[in-house]
Amino acid sequence: MEESLIKRLEAAVTRLEGISSTGGGGGVTLSRGGDFSSGGNVAASDPSILAYDDLISQCVGRILTAAERIGGPVLDVTKIVAEAFAAQKELLIRIKQTQKPDMAGLAGFLKPLNDVTMKADAMTQGRRNDYFNHLKAASDSLSALAWIAFTGKDCGMSMPIAHVEESWQMAEFYSNKVLVEYRNKDADHVDWAKALKELYLPGLRDYVKSHYALGPVWNASGKPVSAPAKAPPGAPAPPPAPSASLFSSESSKPSSSSNQKQGMSAVFQQLSSGSVTSGLKKVTDDMKTKNRADRSGAVSAVEKETRTTTKPAVSKTGPPKMELQMGRKWAVENQIGKKDLVISECDSKQSVYVFGCKDSVLQIQGKVNNITIDKCTKMGVVFTDVVAAFEIVNCTNVEVQCQGSAPTVSVDNATGCQLYLNKDSLKTAITTAKSSEINVMVPGASPDGDWVEHALPQQYNHVFTEGKFETTPVSHSGA
Numbered sequence: 001m002e003e004s005l006i007k008r009l010e011a012a013v014t015r016l017e018g019i020s021s022t023g024g025g026g027g028v029t030l031s032r033g034g035d036f037s038s039g040g041n042v043a044a045s046d047p048s049i050l051a052y053d054d055l056i057s058q059c060v061g062r063i064l065t066a067a068e069r070i071g072g073p074v075l076d077v078t079k080i081v082a083e084a085f086a087a088q089k090e091l092l093i094r095i096k097q098t099q100k101p102d103m104a105g106l107a108g109f110l111k112p113l114n115d116v117t118m119k120a121d122a123m124t125q126g127r128r129n130d131y132f133n134h135l136k137a138a139s140d141s142l143s144a145l146a147w148i149a150f151t152g153k154d155c156g157m158s159m160p161i162a163h164v165e166e167s168w169q170m171a172e173f174y175s176n177k178v179l180v181e182y183r184n185k186d187a188d189h190v191d192w193a194k195a196l197k198e199l200y201l202p203g204l205r206d207y208v209k210s211h212y213a214l215g216p217v218w219n220a221s222g223k224p225v226s227a228p229a230k231a232p233p234g235a236p237a238p239p240p241a242p243s244a245s246l247f248s249s250e251s252s253k254p255s256s257s258s259n260q261k262q263g264m265s266a267v268f269q270q271l272s273s274g275s276v277t278s279g280l281k282k283v284t285d286d287m288k289t290k291n292r293a294d295r296s297g298a299v300s301a302v303e304k305e306t307r308t309t310t311k312p313a314v315s316k317t318g319p320p321k322m323e324l325q326m327g328r329k330w331a332v333e334n335q336i337g338k339k340d341l342v343i344s345e346c347d348s349k350q351s352v353y354v355f356g357c358k359d360s361v362l363q364i365q366g367k368v369n370n371i372t373i374d375k376c377t378k379m380g381v382v383f384t385d386v387v388a389a390f391e392i393v394n395c396t397n398v399e400v401q402c403q404g405s406a407p408t409v410s411v412d413n414a415t416g417c418q419l420y421l422n423k424d425s426l427k428t429a430i431t432t433a434k435s436s437e438i439n440v441m442v443p444g445a446s447p448d449g450d451w452v453e454h455a456l457p458q459q460y461n462h463v464f465t466e467g468k469f470e471t472t473p474v475s476h477s478g479a
Contacts, residue, residue: 048211063195100218101225141171150215
């Protein structure tokens with residue numbers, strides 16, 4: 001048994017080394033050791049680095065094994081995850097050899113890791129494919145690696161351990177979708193989703209807790225980290241950075257401008273700097289509609305149909321809004337296609353009202369008094385705790401995940417509602433009215449068990465007995 005385990009670990013390390021050598025690693029070395037001269041070899045033999053090697057060979061190796069059985073985009077994004085962990089290992093080795101840099105120097109220092117994570121984010125852009133939930137789970141999970149940017153309590157980030165746990169919460173929303181979709185269809189996808197979670201919880205979290213609970217420890221007598229070189233005068237401006245990156249502040253800060261934190265935000269701005277207009281194409285005269293021969297004043301039937309069937313990407317009810325009103329109510333309104341909405345500074349006296357949002361995801365970190373979702377479509381909400389109730393009104397295709405406790409969940413006039421409860425919220429009272437396609441997901445009997453789906457009744461039998469009607473629900477298969 002031990003020999004079999006050792007062979008599996010050696011095979012995993014070999015695969016990881018192959019990724020880096022064949023172009024998947026972008027020049028990052030996964031094997032123990034380093035290329036930083038004798039000082040690099042000493043740093044690479046540090047117990048914390050050896051422990052990180054074990055994390056890569058075991059946890060990353062496990063998810064790679066599952067991805068190889070699936071192939072396609074899932075394997076591609078998993079290789080990027082392995083590449084990101086390898087890049088972080090090299091940064092941890094360099095930290096033991098260099099002095100703590102200033103904000104500008106830190107931006108350049110973290111750039112190799114940031115570049116890798118943006119490759120994963122790029123795979124989630126454009127038209128969605130059958131593996132979108134896999135890609136999104138893997139891409140969002142890489143934000144956990146930003147713990148390495150922690151420089152102190154005033155840097156605008158949570159403590160490293162808390163950051164890893166909080167970062168996984170958003171990725172888990174999509175990971176759970178993979179588990180539900182393939183639970184009874186393909187065990188390989190289920191193994192992949194479980195391995196991805198184990199990579200961070202407990203994998204990366206326990207590693208950070210054991211070696212870097214207070215953040216990276218820089219070498220005061222090491223070599224300095226130089227700031228990124230400035231472009232010479234007259235050189236063209238760099239192209240704009242991708243829309244999301246590992247160290248983007250938009251994924252961890254509240255949208256209210258009054259609550260923005262300083263410190264690490266300066267680094268985030270450095271990493272995403274660039275001219276906004278430098279990548280735009282110039283419109284020449286022959287490209288203008290009035291000068292094009294293939295355009296005339298007549299509108300074809302196909303064009304008419306396209307105009308009438310295509311829905312606008314903006315809400316007709318009003319401009320997007322996400323703000324704290326009078327210190328008591330968070331108003332999230334008319335958000336279209338926003339997957340990174342976060343409310344992180346809230347308390348049990350505040351309420352959250354979500355109205356008119358579509359194809360968006362909102363994460364509420366902390367306990368609030370009440371949450372209401374009204375007239376939303378394809379909306380996802382991840383919340384921790386509510387004191388009073390979570391209400392869903394006049395909605396279509398919403399997904400709600402409770403990570404703490406909620407005394408009451410109310411669903412009124414809604415179609416298509418997927419509710420995820422954790423072990424602390426199994427006693428939640430769920431009331432429904434004029435609603436259909438309501439499914440509740442609960443954890444399995446064992447910690448590693450699959451989620452169990454229960455369909456709430458939407459049909460009832462009414463029988464007049466002894467002077468009154470007696471109502472009983474119609475049983476659903478799988479209920």
